[in-house]
Amino acid sequence: MTLSQGLQLLVPEMEFGMKVVVDLSRCQGYAQCAFLAPDAFRMHGEEALMYDPNPDDAQRDQVLRAAAACPVQAILVDRLEGRDVPVEASKS
Amino acid sequence: MTSADNLQAFKRDGRIVVVGASLAGLRAAEALRDEGFTGSLTMIGDEPGEPYDRPPLSKQVLTGWVPADGTTLPRRRDIDAEWLLGVPADGLDLATNHVRLADGREVPFDRVLISTGVRARPWFVESEAALDGVFVVRTREHAERLRRALAAGPSRVLVIGAGFTGSEIASICRERDIPVTVAELAPAPLVGALGAMIGEIATDMQRAHGVDLRCGVKVTRLEGDAQGHFRRAHFDDGSTVDADVAVVSLGGIRNTEWLRGSGLAAGVRGIACDTGCRALDLNDLITDDVFVAGDVARCPNPVYEYRLISLEHRANAVEQAEVAAHNMVSGQADRRPHLSIPVFWSIQFGVNIKSVGVPTFADEVVVTQGSVSDRRFVAAYGYQGRVTAAVSFNNAKWLDHYRQLIERAAPFPPPCPTPDQPVDMKPVPVDFPGPALLAQGATVVVTGHDPGERRVTAAQQHHR
Amino acid sequence: MTTTETPDTLRRILDHSSRADPYPLYAELRRTPVARQEDGSYVVSTYRELTDLLHDPHLSSDVRHLSRPTPATDEGVTPAFINMDPPEHDRLRRMAMRHFGPPHTPGLVAGLEGDLTSVVSGLIDDFADEEQIDIVDDFAYPFPVTVICHLLGVPREDEPRFHLWVNGIIDAIDYNPETDPKEKLDKGVQARKDLRQYLGGLLEQRHGRPGDDLLTRLANDDGPDGRMTDEEIVSTANLLLIAGHETTVNLITNGMLTLLRHPEVLERLRDRPGLVVPLVEELLRYEPPVHIIPWRAAYSDITVADTVIPKGSQIMLMLASGSRDPNRFHDPDRFDPDRRDNQHLGFGSGIHLCFGGPLARLETQIALTELVRRLDRPGLVSDPPPYRRSPVLRGPLHLPIVQGRS
Numbered sequence: 001m002t003l004s005q006g007l008q009l010l011v012p013e014m015e016f017g018m019k020v021v022v023d024l025s026r027c028q029g030y031a032q033c034a035f036l037a038p039d040a041f042r043m044h045g046e047e048a049l050m051y052d053p054n055p056d057d058a059q060r061d062q063v064l065r066a067a068a069a070c071p072v073q074a075i076l077v078d079r080l081e082g083r084d085v086p087v088e089a090s091k092s
Numbered sequence: 093m094t095s096a097d098n099l100q101a102f103k104r105d106g107r108i109v110v111v112g113a114s115l116a117g118l119r120a121a122e123a124l125r126d127e128g129f130t131g132s133l134t135m136i137g138d139e140p141g142e143p144y145d146r147p148p149l150s151k152q153v154l155t156g157w158v159p160a161d162g163t164t165l166p167r168r169r170d171i172d173a174e175w176l177l178g179v180p181a182d183g184l185d186l187a188t189n190h191v192r193l194a195d196g197r198e199v200p201f202d203r204v205l206i207s208t209g210v211r212a213r214p215w216f217v218e219s220e221a222a223l224d225g226v227f228v229v230r231t232r233e234h235a236e237r238l239r240r241a242l243a244a245g246p247s248r249v250l251v252i253g254a255g256f257t258g259s260e261i262a263s264i265c266r267e268r269d270i271p272v273t274v275a276e277l278a279p280a281p282l283v284g285a286l287g288a289m290i291g292e293i294a295t296d297m298q299r300a301h302g303v304d305l306r307c308g309v310k311v312t313r314l315e316g317d318a319q320g321h322f323r324r325a326h327f328d329d330g331s332t333v334d335a336d337v338a339v340v341s342l343g344g345i346r347n348t349e350w351l352r353g354s355g356l357a358a359g360v361r362g363i364a365c366d367t368g369c370r371a372l373d374l375n376d377l378i379t380d381d382v383f384v385a386g387d388v389a390r391c392p393n394p395v396y397e398y399r400l401i402s403l404e405h406r407a408n409a410v411e412q413a414e415v416a417a418h419n420m421v422s423g424q425a426d427r428r429p430h431l432s433i434p435v436f437w438s439i440q441f442g443v444n445i446k447s448v449g450v451p452t453f454a455d456e457v458v459v460t461q462g463s464v465s466d467r468r469f470v471a472a473y474g475y476q477g478r479v480t481a482a483v484s485f486n487n488a489k490w491l492d493h494y495r496q497l498i499e500r501a502a503p504f505p506p507p508c509p510t511p512d513q514p515v516d517m518k519p520v521p522v523d524f525p526g527p528a529l530l531a532q533g534a535t536v537v538v539t540g541h542d543p544g545e546r547r548v549t550a551a552q553q554h555h556r
Numbered sequence: 557m558t559t560t561e562t563p564d565t566l567r568r569i570l571d572h573s574s575r576a577d578p579y580p581l582y583a584e585l586r587r588t589p590v591a592r593q594e595d596g597s598y599v600v601s602t603y604r605e606l607t608d609l610l611h612d613p614h615l616s617s618d619v620r621h622l623s624r625p626t627p628a629t630d631e632g633v634t635p636a637f638i639n640m641d642p643p644e645h646d647r648l649r650r651m652a653m654r655h656f657g658p659p660h661t662p663g664l665v666a667g668l669e670g671d672l673t674s675v676v677s678g679l680i681d682d683f684a685d686e687e688q689i690d691i692v693d694d695f696a697y698p699f700p701v702t703v704i705c706h707l708l709g710v711p712r713e714d715e716p717r718f719h720l721w722v723n724g725i726i727d728a729i730d731y732n733p734e735t736d737p738k739e740k741l742d743k744g745v746q747a748r749k750d751l752r753q754y755l756g757g758l759l760e761q762r763h764g765r766p767g768d769d770l771l772t773r774l775a776n777d778d779g780p781d782g783r784m785t786d787e788e789i790v791s792t793a794n795l796l797l798i799a800g801h802e803t804t805v806n807l808i809t810n811g812m813l814t815l816l817r818h819p820e821v822l823e824r825l826r827d828r829p830g831l832v833v834p835l836v837e838e839l840l841r842y843e844p845p846v847h848i849i850p851w852r853a854a855y856s857d858i859t860v861a862d863t864v865i866p867k868g869s870q871i872m873l874m875l876a877s878g879s880r881d882p883n884r885f886h887d888p889d890r891f892d893p894d895r896r897d898n899q900h901l902g903f904g905s906g907i908h909l910c911f912g913g914p915l916a917r918l919e920t921q922i923a924l925t926e927l928v929r930r931l932d933r934p935g936l937v938s939d940p941p942p943y944r945r946s947p948v949l950r951g952p953l954h955l956p957i958v959q960g961r962s
Contacts, residue, residue, distance in 0.1 A: 030489075035914035036917070048442065050439065068833045
């Protein structure tokens with residue numbers, strides 16, 4: 001089994017892009033993310049941030065740059081390592 | 093679990109059940125694994141699907157930018173859990189340590205974390221709530237339905253309730269150029285959370301953006317047409333408004349009904365716990381194996397006279413989850429208190445509104461920096477001569493300073509001038525609607541910065 | 557305990573002989589987080605106290621609030637927003653930001669990636685076959701200068717002229733009336749005058765003209781805050797020109813120096829270019845381009861770390877020391893590009909956070925990635941390299957390296 005096949009098993013939803021969450025209680029509106037990944041992070045007025053929690057993989061480099069640049073480290077991007085997704089999310 | 097040996101055995105192969113698989117539940121599960129818990133972990137949730145983030149639902153999702161099913165929370169790490177989703181918990185048996193699910197299944201545990209959160213308060217007349225075009229916003233299904241209704245270009249949206257969520261929805265309607273009426277029983281938007289002065293500013297802001305804001309009125313009836321579609325709302329002053337979408341934003345109901353009969357101190361205001369997030373029973377005794385985190389927790393805050401405070405704040409949920417997880421797998425000497433100063437934010441009408449502290453715990457408020465007319469300012473809240481909270485409009489970079497003032501029980505009004513202090517800086521009564529519930533001055537202050545070293549110590553009293 | 561027991565420490569830090577490695581002296585300084593100096597000024601060197609001050613609304617950037625003004629100020633000249641307080645600071649920074657970043661111009665910096673890469677490639681092409689290279693003169697200086705000239709609308713060919721003025725200005729930043737000849741101060745004053753005059757001349761030609769550069773856009777702006785006066789535009793352009801090329805040169809050079817001192821990291825970066833993103837953040841912590849904020853003023857009494865700094869006091873903020881504070885960063889003297897929770901002070905913090913930070917990051921990320929990819933077995937000629945004078949904007953004067961030798 002190749003590594004990518006392994007990842008596919010572990011991470012069935014990677015094909016749906018990456019997962020991002022910004023802790024807006026930490027965010028102070030420095031807008032560094034909106035500079036570096038303008039398609040995923042947008043300033044709403046001078047200080048308020050809105051973001052795409054599920055940007056497509058084409059934006060991965062920009063989003064990682066944005067997350068690293070956050071002066072208050074408020075941006076969490078899904079770790080690439082395996083995740084136990086509740087595939088069988090049912091009333092079995 | 094009293095001896096160290098037992099604790100080690102529990103950490104190695106104990107059974108932890110998390111009831112409520114949203115933000116607090118997920119972050120607690122991650123923290124448990126970070127703390128070295130290798131036993132079995134079961135996540136129980138009433139909604140299908142992975143834990144997702146809710147704040148975007150009343151913002152990015154409704155603008156149409158982000159799909160409602162796109163807010164799945166990123167993981168901090170693998171949690172290796174068994175997920176029981178789509179079925180709510182129905183009961184908790186503390187005699188045998190079992191969670192009962194609505195489908196009759198029983199899930200045994202050694203320790204349990206309750207993070208069942210809140211649900212949207214529905215419109216009080218069931219037949220009217222069932223009309224086509226009447227919405228609440230709490231889950232992603234709700235948000236998706238409302239998003240579609242807004243995208244269809246309604247002639248007018250009625251928002252019932254001008255708290256944070258209602259105001260955010262009104263803001264998005266205006267951004268999408270949809271006519272919107274906001275009905276609020278109180279004298280102004282946000283007034284219940286932030287007081288009369290901010291309420292007045294919020295009023296101006298809504299009107300400046302073209303919101304038809306009606307305060308001091310009560311919606312008495314939602315009227316539908318023959319097809320069962322919402323068409324008109326009636327107010328208690330006899331007036332009406334025609335609209336095809338109504339959004340009911342009247343706050344939440346804490347999901348504690350399932351705990352009736354469990355013996356826990358659970359009720360409409362949440363589940364009481366200590367600062368270590370350990371649940372209290374009805375006798376006010378602390379339980380050993382039941383922990384609480386998130387919107388459903390009523391946790392005492394020493395800074396606010398040890399009052400039991402329940403907060404529907406995202407940061408609070410995460411911090412409590414981490415404290416609860418730590419204490420679930422720690423001995424008595426290593427337990428940690430949850431001593432955070434609450435932080436809250438809202439994005440509306442292009443303004444970033446943030447608060448630190450508990451603004452309702454105040455008798456006076458004063459603008460300390462910036463300009464209200466520019467909607468760029470900080471206001472400090474004080475109670476009996478000490479700073480208890482602060483609110484910023486597009487001025488969030490200063491709030492950390494005010495958090496420290498709160499922690500230090502610094503004197504109110506802040507005595508030292510700042511370069512951009514308004515010339516007419518003068519405290520005014522904070523003026524919340526409803527009964528006042530406050531008593532004496534600060535008795536304690538919080539010291540320490542790292543979560544691991546934060547402690548309460550006795551305060552030196554300030555003189556007015 | 558507020559007065560340092562080692563009043564000499566600061567003097568030794570400022571002395572050029574410490575430039576190559578000021579970090580042990582910073583550690584000495586941190587023993588007294590808020591240290592009152594003999595002249596009544598304060599030096600702050602620990603992470604927590606620095607971040608507290610940078611978010612304290614009583615800390616002023618306006619020289620008029622110093623009870624004893626610094627000698628290096630110009631009478632009657634509009635300062636740039638870096639030396640202003642709210643609300644004026646906020647207004648001018650907002651107006652400049654309209655043409656540089658979000659919310660009004662969000663895609664500008666990210667959109668430069670292609671251009672930056674070709675400037676870098678061009679510069680490397682010119683020395684790719686050389687055996688000995690000076691990273692400063694051949695690369696780290698010309699690259700950001702080209703970029704900032706392009707963005708501002710300053711002719712690249714004028715560089716030799718303004719380079720002299722900028723040097724004179726930088727030299728005078730840390731002017732000390734007790735130890736430095738008055739000539740140094742006069743030279744700085746004259747250089748500032750000359751640079752302003754030059755920029756004013758450029759600005760005159762931009763009024764009423766179309767154009768995408770910052771000078772032209774500021775000259776013709778009609779945003780919600782109105783238009784800057786010509787004085788304000790000159791001050792802003794002056795700031796951005798100096799900051800835009802005197803800081804990134806240090807970051808890039810410090811980066812190459814650090815990589816050559818950590819060959820295993822250099823190898824990893826060559827194999828995995830994505831590493832450059834956290835690596836540049838670690839660089840901003842470990843070898844930042846700006847070490848010191850030379851002065852701030854206490855607008856009113858400020859309490860920090862149980863010390864009351866009286867109104868009017870001069871406060872020196874040792875940012876680079878804060879980023880090496882062991883109470884905040886585990887093993888702070890280790891260069892670790894995988895470091896988590898890296899909330900460094902490389903760009904400062906609070907309302908004065910570096911205006912051009914996103915550009916500096918992107919420039920340095922591209923520069924280091926390409927240098928590492930294209931240089932053939934690079935090695936240092938001497939370690940430490942010779943350093944520039946300034947303890948504030950600290951970096952090597954030259955960084956000679958050799959390549960292609962087996």
